Each structure stands twice: as C-alpha cells, then as structure tokens.
Amino acid sequence: MADDLIFYTNPMSRGQMVRWMLEEVGAPYETHILDYDTAMKAPDYLAINPMGKVPAIVHNGRVVTECAAICAYLADAFAGAGLAPAPADRADYYRWLFFAAGPVEQAVVSKHLGLEPEGEQRRMAGFGTLDQTLDTLETAVAGKNFVAGERFSAADVYVGSHIDWGLQFGSIPSRPAFEAYVAPLRERAAYQRAKQIDNALIAEMQAPAA
Known part of the structure; x- marks a missing residue:
C-alpha cells in the first residue's frame, strides 16, 4: 500500500x-x-x-x-x-556511497559558499580540497558502467545524482569520465520518470497564480 x-x-x-x-x-x-x-x-x-x-x-x-x-x-x-550487492560484495558500494555523502557533498558545498580550506585547515576538512576530492571521484567512475560492481545499484543513484546535478549546474566541472558515467544513467527509465514527475511539479509551483 x-x-x-x-x-x-x-x-x-x-x-x-x-x-x-x-x-x-x-x-x-x-x-x-x-x-x-x-x-x-x-x-x-x-x-x-x-x-x-x-x-x-x-x-x-x-x-x-x-x-x-x-x-x-x-x-x-x-x-x-x-539495488544492493550481496553483503560480501559491498566494499565499493559502501565506500563510494558514503564518499559522495561525505567528501563530495562537503567539498562542492564549501566551494559554492566560498569556503576553501588552506594549509592546516585541509587536515581538519575531511575532503582536503575540491580538486583532490574530484580526482578521487574520477577514479571511482572512470572506465566503469557502474560504481560498485558489474550491475547498477543504489550507489549509482546517489553518486550519479551528485555528478549529474554538478555537471548541469556547474558545481562539478566537466570531465570525460564524469560525462561517460552519467550518460547511460540519464537513459534509465526510472531516472526519466523521476525527472518528469519533479519537473512537472516545479512547473506547477512556478506557474503564475490564475
């Protein structure tokens, strides 16, 4: 229900x-x-x-x-x-799911807010620098169809959403590995259904009152 x-x-x-x-x-x-x-x-x-x-x-x-x-x-x-690997195969699944939730989210938002750690501050910031974080993210997706194994998983929803959103709005710079990774994700039926639902809701919210 x-x-x-x-x-x-x-x-x-x-x-x-x-x-x-x-x-x-x-x-x-x-x-x-x-x-x-x-x-x-x-x-x-x-x-x-x-x-x-x-x-x-x-x-x-x-x-x-x-x-x-x-x-x-x-x-x-x-x-x-x-949408989840078998428990014995979840190393990459957990690693990259929570890497995106931690360093990627923090680094991108901090850059947007104009907060960039310098010197000793980089030791305190879990992401170090935005460039370091993006370089690491690139290693996670480069040459891969999926971020955590041989099939699509919830990690691709979450990691893919961050990259997809970042590329669209410029908070993550375009790199060939990022573009190649998200392109097939955008073709998934569930992705397109979700976008259609939310885009329709946004249009409704932004429509002038009658």
Missing part, C-alpha cells in the same frame, strides 16, 4: 535523488510536497525530521532521513529490486 511508504520532499531539493531511487524500487509510495518556509518548519514535520529539511521517508512507521541513508535503506527494504 502507498501509505506504507511516504515520501516527504520538495522538487527543488535533494529529494530528486530519492525520487529516482523510489522509481527504481518500483513500490507504490505517497508523496507529500513541503514548502521551505512553512510546512518544513511545522511541528508535525519537525516530529519526523527535527532538522526541518527534506527529503525524508516513513516506511511502515519508521523514519529515515539523509539521502544516502534513504537510498541504502530502500535497497535493503525492497531487496527484490536488486
């Missing part, structure tokens, strides 16, 4: 990553669209995520927040979709 899986999001947010993952899973889900100024800060949503941010899911009464955690959770909760 859809109300067993509830998705809280805003189409202009990282919720797009989770939308894609949900479409890959293929299970029915209910979507709640929240605006930034009111619904995300309302008591009923803060009871779900005290950070007042999206996305979040509630599955069978259990709350999961943080995009990488949601992707990993959904891969396990809906194992029939085949």
Whole structure:
C-alpha cells in the first residue's frame, strides 16, 4: 500500500535523488510536497525530521532521513529490486556511497559558499580540497558502467545524482569520465520518470497564480 511508504520532499531539493531511487524500487509510495518556509518548519514535520529539511521517508512507521541513508535503506527494504550487492560484495558500494555523502557533498558545498580550506585547515576538512576530492571521484567512475560492481545499484543513484546535478549546474566541472558515467544513467527509465514527475511539479509551483 502507498501509505506504507511516504515520501516527504520538495522538487527543488535533494529529494530528486530519492525520487529516482523510489522509481527504481518500483513500490507504490505517497508523496507529500513541503514548502521551505512553512510546512518544513511545522511541528508535525519537525516530529519526523527535527532538522526541518527534506527529503525524508516513513516506511511502515519508521523514519529515515539523509539521502544516502534513504537510498541504502530502500535497497535493503525492497531487496527484490536488486539495488544492493550481496553483503560480501559491498566494499565499493559502501565506500563510494558514503564518499559522495561525505567528501563530495562537503567539498562542492564549501566551494559554492566560498569556503576553501588552506594549509592546516585541509587536515581538519575531511575532503582536503575540491580538486583532490574530484580526482578521487574520477577514479571511482572512470572506465566503469557502474560504481560498485558489474550491475547498477543504489550507489549509482546517489553518486550519479551528485555528478549529474554538478555537471548541469556547474558545481562539478566537466570531465570525460564524469560525462561517460552519467550518460547511460540519464537513459534509465526510472531516472526519466523521476525527472518528469519533479519537473512537472516545479512547473506547477512556478506557474503564475490564475
């Protein structure tokens, strides 16, 4: 039932990553669209995520927040979709899923905010420098169809979303390895369904009031 899986999001947010993952899973889900100024800060949503941010899911009464955690959770909760490697084969899966959630996210956002660590600060910053982080990310995807083995997984949803988004908006510079990796991901039916849903919601939100 859809109300067993509830998705809280805003189409202009990282919720797009989770939308894609949900479409890959293929299970029915209910979507709640929240605006930034009111619904995300309302008591009923803060009871779900005290950070007042999206996305979040509630599955069978259990709350999961943080995009990488949601992707990993959904891969396990809906194992029939085949979106997680076997437990013995998850080294690269966990490595690159959480590399994107940690150093990649931090490095890209810090650059956008004009915060670039220098000298001793680089030892404290988990990502070191943006260039170092991107060089490492390139090693993860160069010459590969998938980031964690021989088949598509939740790690490709999450890592691919970061690269896809970064290339579109210029927060990650174009490199041949990045372009080659994301090109087939953009052709996936679930990716395209997710984009169509969120783009339609964005258009509706931005349409002038009648």
